[in-house]
Amino acid sequence: MIPPIASRFVAGETPAAAFDHVRRANEDGVQVILNLLGEHYHDRANADGDVEAYASVIRDIGGTNLDACVSVKPSQLGIDIGDGVFRENFRRVVEVADEHDVFVWCDMEDADTTDATLDGFETLAREFDGGVGQCVQANLRRTRSDLDRLADVPGKIRLVKGAYDEPESIAYTDKADVNEAYREDLEFLFKERDDGIAVGSHDPAMIALAAELSAEHGADYEVQMLMGVREDEQRRLASEGVETWQYAPYGDKWLSYFYRRVRERKGNALFALRAVLGV
Numbered sequence: 119m120i121p122p123i124a125s126r127f128v129a130g131e132t133p134a135a136a137f138d139h140v141r142r143a144n145e146d147g148v149q150v151i152l153n154l155l156g157e158h159y160h161d162r163a164n165a166d167g168d169v170e171a172y173a174s175v176i177r178d179i180g181g182t183n184l185d186a187c188v189s190v191k192p193s194q195l196g197i198d199i200g201d202g203v204f205r206e207n208f209r210r211v212v213e214v215a216d217e218h219d220v221f222v223w224c225d226m227e228d229a230d231t232t233d234a235t236l237d238g239f240e241t242l243a244r245e246f247d248g249g250v251g252q253c254v255q256a257n258l259r260r261t262r263s264d265l266d267r268l269a270d271v272p273g274k275i276r277l278v279k280g281a282y283d284e285p286e287s288i289a290y291t292d293k294a295d296v297n298e299a300y301r302e303d304l305e306f307l308f309k310e311r312d313d314g315i316a317v318g319s320h321d322p323a324m325i326a327l328a329a330e331l332s333a334e335h336g337a338d339y340e341v342q343m344l345m346g347v348r349e350d351e352q353r354r355l356a357s358e359g360v361e362t363w364q365y366a367p368y369g370d371k372w373l374s375y376f377y378r379r380v381r382e383r384k385g386n387a388l389f390a391l392r393a394v395l396g397v
Contacts, residue, residue, distance in 0.1 A: 147356030155369035165196035180218025189223035246273030291310030
């Protein structure tokens with residue numbers, strides 16, 4: 119059983135429980151990105167097992183009228199084993215998703231995996247006509263040049279501030295600097311893309327900026343937030359016609375999921391506590 123606090127952020131341990139969560143969110147107009155918990159595998163069998171689990175979930179989504187898609191982690195698909203393993207498994211997931219008309223997101227993890235992750239995304243996004251989306255992190259100093267590279271790549275780009283505690287040599291570490299980088303990156307996306315822009319943020323200022331930029335440039339966008347965080351705002355945005363997606367992890371690895379998030383960055387624990395308290 120998932121304890122009450124954890125269950126606020128995790129949509130159950132099984133696909134059936136996750137689908138029940140999707141149905142409830144859909145009733146409020148909120149669409150759901152499902153992420154099977156699991157990451158940093160060093161055994162190929164574990165990575166392959168999660169690929170098969172994703173394939174099964176994708177087939178089930180394709181056979182329903184649920185407004186849902188999936189998001190995978192590079193380390194879950196074997197990037198720590200080798201770039202080739204990651205590319206092969208990423209392709210396997212996308213091939214099944216393409217067959218069943220289900221969108222696939224790829225998360226971004228540690229900075230040392232950025233190049234391999236972007237290479238895999240760009241290849242598949244071009245090959246499968248935009249059925250793939252990629253997360254990028256505004257706190258990394260390299261992100262602006264990455265966005266230049268991805269400007270004409272089909273699919274979607276999810277811009278987040280970044281939750282990994284990276285060294286100052288490669289990342290902005292001051293909150294104000296991260297916010298400024300996020301604003302500049304968001305402006306670039308709206309100038310360069312007609313659609314396929316995902317605002318991955320709970321920050322009201324960034325969400326308001328996205329609405330302004332959309333009106334200015336005529337570009338479509340969506341807002342993405344985590345399950346358990348500002349869910350009233352998610353429902354409000356959806357009710358006002360803003361395409362709103364909720365990122366919802368599920369699976370039995372919830373304990374290691376929370377433990378790793380806190381180890382990656384102490385601020386993640388404070389963020390979760392604020393979400394629970396509603397402040």
